[in-house]
Amino acid sequence: MVSVQSEQVREDLSVPSSVKIVIAGGFGVGKTTMVGAVSEITPLRTEELLTEAGEEIDDLAGVEGKNTTTVALDFGRITISSELVLYLFGTPGQDRFWFMWDELAVGSIGAVVLVDTRRLEAGFGAIDFFERRRIPFIVAVNCFEGSHSYTAQEMRVALDVSDNVPLVLCDARDRESCKKVLVSVIEHAMNRLDVMA
Template sequence: MDFTASERSSGDPVRPSSAKIVVAGGLGAGKSTLIRSVCDIGPLRTEAVITMASAGPEGPGRAALQESASAVVDFGRVTLEESLVLYLFGIPGQDRFRSIRDDVVHGSIAAVVLADPLRPADSSSSVEHFERCGIPFVVALNSFDGQGRFDTDQARAALRIRPDVPVVPTDARRRDAVKELLVRAIEHALERRHSPPEGPAHAASH
């Protein structure tokens, strides 16, 4: 999707630009709530069923044991300042859905890693995924009603991310807070475009 300023002659209506942002995070971090709270239209939810071979040993001539798992992908659309349309895709954070995440992430300009302030490390898989993909991301601490065990510095340490990756407190239930978060994600993507980082965002563990 294009992420450029609209060109128009005098008197012509503004033609919105569009961009794709993905939202990921640990189980129960609030991804669906975030998309539902900010989108202009009713969000869509789709389930993708994947079949995985069992991890158990197999004897000669035995067919692989199979198990099914469903991954929910959320989709929503939000218009910012009448000139930019964002398409939001909420993706599962578990590693077993990596193939689905790879497909959905393709073409996105930025990502939001939503983290539970009580369990920020649960979102480390999403941090690592966006790092591997080379997609700029911000970390959002879904702190609501004043609840939260980790502050931004503690969450940064728990996720082992570099100082230039923004960590932003937010409330996934509030439309205004989510809009501010999305704007910050876009700003960070533009900053990364003009000044690529040196080294990985995910710091080595000690």
């Protein structure tokens, strides 16, 4: 028989709930940067140097200074509150690594589709991926110096994203900006659950 005191100790040592969020998007849009900016632990990165072998495959238009690429995933963690911890899984962006996306998405409550205004077309595949699988997602437009400036509505039209999908502007290098993106994903996923209930 378990004593009342033992049960109280168990309640006091409650473990926070954890949820999984996927950070997806095309090649070079800032997924690794976002995971690194917001993670409270040193993120796990699977980056490799870009080589001459990939010159014909990896389109560097708009990201000419990029010299590494994610080949499996990025992983980070952030504690939102004493009750909630987020595990972040960043996807590789190139088409040839998309076979991993299904595995990375398993068990996720939602996703961030990160897009770059210099290369909007790189976001279409990720948007389609989550729409087809009916996984709640938001679109986060990575805004930074030198990027084209558009309104959220202009971005929504350009990406052909419906009004029921949140679209936010962010800076993938800024921790506070990334936190707001993650809160938007959680809120969107919870709203979707409420609608389905």
